Structure formats: C-alpha cells, structure tokens
C-alpha cells in the first residue's frame with residue numbers, strides 16, 4: 001500500500017489496480033450491506049468506494065450516469081414510467097429527470113446509508129432526489145420487482161455495483177425475468193454490464209440469458225469511464241416483444257430545452273450510436289449467443 005494513495009484491488013480484476021491520490025478521507029462507515037468510504041482525491045474530485053470498489057467520482061460520473069440513462073430513454077418515443085434499481089447516489093435520477101415526457105420515477109436502492117452519504121457529500125448527484133416525480137424505496141430490488149404489476153414500466157435502469165456483494169442477484173436469470181414482466185410491450189431495460197476487457201464470461205452469460213428472456217432486441221453498448229477497471233464499462237440494452245426498438249438510432253433525442261439546468265457533459269446522439277460498435281473479440285461472443 002502506498003501512503004496517500006487508494007488502490008482498487010479486487011479478485012474481479014486480478015493482477016491490476018487503478019490508483020487515485022488521496023488528499024483526505026471524508027467518511028468511513030459500515031452499513032447493513034457493505035463498507036462505505038468517501039475520500040477527496042487529488043484530481044478526480046470526491047470518490048465513493050463500496051467494499052473497496054470505486055463506484056463514483058465527481059470528475060467522470062457524467063459518462064456513466066448520462067449513458068446508462070439516455071441510451072434506453074432516447075431509444076423509445078415517449079417514456080412515462082421509469083424504474084431505477086440501485087443508483088443510490090442519485091446521479092441516474094438527475095439524468096432521467098431531464099426527459100420531460102417522464103411522469104413517474106421509482107427508485108429501489110437496498111442501502112439507505114448510500115443515499116444518506118450521497119446527499120451529504122455528492123450534492124450534484126443527489127440533486128436527483130429533489131425532483132417531485134421521484135419515489136424512493138429503500139429495499140431489495142429483487143423483492144421490489146416481484147411485487148410490481150405486469151407491464152408497469154416503460155423503462156427499467158439497473159444501476160448496480162458489481163456481482164460480488166449486494167448486487168449479485170441483479171446479474172442472475174430470475175431477476176431479468178422479473179424485469180421483463182414489469183415492462184410493457186416495447187419497454188426497455190438498461191443494466192450495468194461490466195467490462196469487455198475483464199468480464200467477457202459474465203457478459204456471455206448475461207447476453208445468453210437476455211436473448212432467452214427479451215423477445216425484442218438485445219444489444220451490448222459500452223463507454224469510457226477512466227476510474228472504472230480497464231477504463232471502460234458496458235450496458236445491456238434489451239427490449240420486450242411488441243413495438244420494435246432500434247437502440248442504434250435514438251428516436252427520442254434529448255432536446256436543448258431539457259438541458260437548460262445543466263448541459264449534458266458526455267452524451268450526444270453520435271456517442272449514442274457509436275456505443276454499440278464493438279471490437280471483434282467482443283462482437284464474436286455477443287453476436288453468437
């Protein structure tokens with residue numbers, strides 16, 4: 001361990017560890033579910049760490065939050081009811097709220113302490129909770145979805161941490177089946193889907209499950225997030241049967257009027273389409289499942 005530096009060491013990415021220079025530790029605690037640490041980094045702003053894994057940094061969160069929210073919501077004509085599973089920091093809510101067609105935003109986050117520390121230390125993310133359309137449920141997303149009436153949502157966003165820890169079940173087949181049931185025909189889901197450099201086997205299993213469960217389209221997209229392992233992270237974009245969804249051609253562009261508050265820093269329609277272009281080693285696996 002180098003004094004003054006945080007290294008993200010994990011069995012999920014053996015033999016490598018991204019490091020950030022630490023200026024000051026701002027919070028350390030243990031919730032019912034995980035260890036929570038927040039530090040002021042020298043060059044990436046404040047950083048949220050759960051069980052030793054970097055979740056959010058102020059400098060690059062825009063890439064992840066904007067992509068996980070706008071890839072699904074810009075792909076369907078008129079999203080009204082949206083469900084976020086995870087996302088306790090509030091950043092995804094801030095992005096979903098840009099869509100004026102949205103009338104209801106439900107969020108189910110398992111760890112109430114994550115919500116509290118985000119409101120205290122990440123006001124620019126937790127601002128998402130201030131939108132009157134937001135309903136916060138603190139609890140297990142698996143149980144929440146089981147209780148949702150069939151066909152309730154236009155979009156579900158699964159903003160989870162990694163499959164080791166509280167989010168493990170959010171990567172398994174039964175959960176994807178419950179998401180499909182909760183979506184209306186032509187509804188869409190977007191999930192955090194790890195790195196093509198590190199987790200091709202996890203991605204292979206997720207794609208295989210999604211192709212069995214979602215009768216519309218199943219696509220993998222990816223983007224650059226410098227502080228996530230390997231510097232990239234991906235998303236599964238799936239649609240249920242019914243009205244076709246072409247994720248590669250956004251039908252519902254973010255309007256400038258939606259950006260009056262704070263302009264988008266990362267997402268645009270070219271980046272949207274480009275996100276679905278994959279290197280051959282990934283394409284071979286994903287297109288063959």
Ligand SMILES: NCCCCCc1nc2ccccc2[nH]1
Nearest residue numbers: 055086087088089159160161228
């Ligand atoms: N190793 C990649 C981790 C990606 C983490 C994404 C993420 N980080 C979160 C923090 C709090 C709540 C939901 C979150 N979703």
